[in-house]
Amino acid sequence: MTQGSRSEPILEVRGLAASYGHVEALSPTDLRLDRGELVAILGPNGAGKSTLLRSIVGLTKTRGEVLCEGEPLPRGDPVAVAARGIVLVPEGRGIFGPMTVMENLRLGAYRVRNGGEVARRYERVFDLFPRLKERLHQPAGSMSGGEQQMVAVGRAMMADPKVLLLDEPSLGLAPRVTVEILETLRRLNAEGLSVVLVEQKAPLALELARRVHLLSLGRTVAVIDPREVKTHDELARYYFA
Amino acid sequence: MTNSPDTISPEAIGKAFAPVPRGLGAILGFAPWLVVVALIGTALVVGGYISTVVAFALIYALFVSGLNVFMGLTAQVSFGHNAFAAIGGYTSAVLTTAYDWSPIAAMGAGLAGALALAAVIGWPTLRLKGHYLSMGTLAIGLITYEIAVQWTSVTQGYMGISGIPSLGIGRFEAVSDRQILVVLTLTAALGAWCVARIRRSRFGRALAAIAGSEEAARALGIDVASYKLASFLISAGYASIAGSLFVHVVGYVSPEVFGLHMVILAFTMLYVGGIGTVVGPLVGALLVSMLPETFRGFRDYQDLAYGAALIAILVYAPRGLAGLAELFRKDAP
Numbered sequence: 001m002t003q004g005s006r007s008e009p010i011l012e013v014r015g016l017a018a019s020y021g022h023v024e025a026l027s028p029t030d031l032r033l034d035r036g037e038l039v040a041i042l043g044p045n046g047a048g049k050s051t052l053l054r055s056i057v058g059l060t061k062t063r064g065e066v067l068c069e070g071e072p073l074p075r076g077d078p079v080a081v082a083a084r085g086i087v088l089v090p091e092g093r094g095i096f097g098p099m100t101v102m103e104n105l106r107l108g109a110y111r112v113r114n115g116g117e118v119a120r121r122y123e124r125v126f127d128l129f130p131r132l133k134e135r136l137h138q139p140a141g142s143m144s145g146g147e148q149q150m151v152a153v154g155r156a157m158m159a160d161p162k163v164l165l166l167d168e169p170s171l172g173l174a175p176r177v178t179v180e181i182l183e184t185l186r187r188l189n190a191e192g193l194s195v196v197l198v199e200q201k202a203p204l205a206l207e208l209a210r211r212v213h214l215l216s217l218g219r220t221v222a223v224i225d226p227r228e229v230k231t232h233d234e235l236a237r238y239y240f241a
Numbered sequence: 242m243t244n245s246p247d248t249i250s251p252e253a254i255g256k257a258f259a260p261v262p263r264g265l266g267a268i269l270g271f272a273p274w275l276v277v278v279a280l281i282g283t284a285l286v287v288g289g290y291i292s293t294v295v296a297f298a299l300i301y302a303l304f305v306s307g308l309n310v311f312m313g314l315t316a317q318v319s320f321g322h323n324a325f326a327a328i329g330g331y332t333s334a335v336l337t338t339a340y341d342w343s344p345i346a347a348m349g350a351g352l353a354g355a356l357a358l359a360a361v362i363g364w365p366t367l368r369l370k371g372h373y374l375s376m377g378t379l380a381i382g383l384i385t386y387e388i389a390v391q392w393t394s395v396t397q398g399y400m401g402i403s404g405i406p407s408l409g410i411g412r413f414e415a416v417s418d419r420q421i422l423v424v425l426t427l428t429a430a431l432g433a434w435c436v437a438r439i440r441r442s443r444f445g446r447a448l449a450a451i452a453g454s455e456e457a458a459r460a461l462g463i464d465v466a467s468y469k470l471a472s473f474l475i476s477a478g479y480a481s482i483a484g485s486l487f488v489h490v491v492g493y494v495s496p497e498v499f500g501l502h503m504v505i506l507a508f509t510m511l512y513v514g515g516i517g518t519v520v521g522p523l524v525g526a527l528l529v530s531m532l533p534e535t536f537r538g539f540r541d542y543q544d545l546a547y548g549a550a551l552i553a554i555l556v557y558a559p560r561g562l563a564g565l566a567e568l569f570r571k572d573a574p
Contacts, residue, residue: 057460059456059459059460078459078460078462079459079462079463079464079465082459082460082461082462083462087460087461088460090456090457090460094454094456094457094460095453095457096449096450096453096454096457097453098453099449099453103446103449106446107446107447107450107458107461107463108461110443110446110447110450110461110462110463111462113443155461159461159462
């Protein structure tokens with residue numbers, strides 16, 4: 001174990017577990033995310049991937065602890081977690097359909113009252129997703145799935161997060177749009193943003209991530225280095241083991 | 242300060258959710274305001290019976306505007322806001338008749354009481370969602386009604402309290418129909434103006450986010466529980482003031498005034514007018530109050546015609562009369 005603040009992970013999950021009623025959705029899980037790292041979480045349906053992300057921000061009842069830069073995060077308090085710069089883009093995007101793109105983005109920077117700062121963040125999002133600038137006054141619900149996902153990611157970026165948690169950004173999107181969004185993610189990560197990405201489309205995630213956690217039936221079955229996974233068969237073995 | 246409805250620009254209203262409408266959309270967006278102004282204007286000029294109908298409608302407009310903050314802007318449900326109107330109304334009635342308080346002071350006391358009760362009830366109740374919240378709030382309304390009936394030493398039970406003084410501040414007292422109408426118009430306009438301000442504020446955006454998805458709002462760092470409670474308190478405040486105004490205008494109060502009937506009528510007004518809009522509660526309250534009068538000529542079939550008219554409105558203007566403009570609005574490319 002190395003000590004010192006430089007090597008302190010930006011996000012560390014220790015023995016995090018969650019249940020829905022009597023059903024355990026996530027067995028005690030560990031996860032480490034270093035500054036500027038992108039960790040992917042893979043696994044079949046019902047493996048507990050979304051539950052893990054929701055547990056990190058405190059949207060589900062959990063046991064165990066989550067540390068941000070060595071400091072424990074409050075449990076069961078998503079507002080406080082968001083205030084610490086850990087922002088979740090939920091599965092299914094969670095955008096506000098009747099509101100315009102601009103209003104959706106504005107809500108991402110809800111905690112910021114300084115108009116100049118908000119304007120800077122708008123510019124940053126438009127730089128990431130130029131298409132959003134063209135659609136600024138369109139109701140977000142009337143846009144295509146890919147554009148809605150851009151709104152969701154853009155809204156999260158308006159919060160200027162330390163850690164971005166993304167739950168299946170490719171869900172229901174055309175392959176071309178998926179690539180576009182994941183390219184933006186790659187760029188953000190290259191610029192230093194720490195990311196935890198939950199993804200069903202394994203090849204895409206393997207390409208982006210430095211480390212991959214494989215979840216199955218609520219437990220971590222393997223932590224792998226994507227460079228070592230050469231064939232689909234190998235990955236399939238993990239899936240079905 | 243001028244707070245008549247025509248000084249509230251229609252542009253201010255649609256902005257929170259959609260771009261400023263053009264062409265036919267703009268005309269239709271403006272139309273509900275014209276209807277409101279025309280009806281109140283007619284009542285002021287003609288006076289008599291229609292001015293009484295419009296006066297009650299304006300009191301309801303205030304009540305429904307408040308309900309709209311909770312139900313329209315925040316997308317919650319309450320079947321129990323009649324409780325807060327009852328607290329406002331009875332506090333005003335008791336303090337002005339038995340203790341000789343001035344109407345304004347009594348109204349303030351009622352408001353404080355309603356807010357205190359809303360805070361106490363809201364804290365546990367607002368954890369409920371959907372149907373459960375409806376049932377919980379319904380219970381509050383029913384309990385308050387029972388208290389008004391049973392607590393005879395204060396409320397006189399079914400007998401009710403009569404001899405409640407007219408509205409007044411200091412020397413001024415609103416006695417004539419027209420004076421009452423002016424006071425109520427100003428109050429309703431002020432109420433609508435506050436809703437417009439709330440809607441476009443940072444607070445309003447938070448409510449809109451909660452209306453969209455509580456979970457997403459939470460993930461963005463919005464304290465959902467506090468904002469829901471604040472929204473509940475605001476709407477309870479409106480209800481309390483509406484209750485106080487009612488007893489002063491009528492001069493009499495009994496438990497039935499604030500019964501379940503009030504809730505159903507308010508819901509009708511909210512949906513017919515246009516939930517979530519600023520003008521909706523005003524136009525809804527005025528038209529729903531006028532409709533039965535319009536069909537008086539149908540005699541036995543009056544209720545039938547009234548019901549048919551309501552259904553027609555909800556079929557052809559599903560987002561309410563204030564939402565008619567939306568149907569013609571083209572989204573920006």
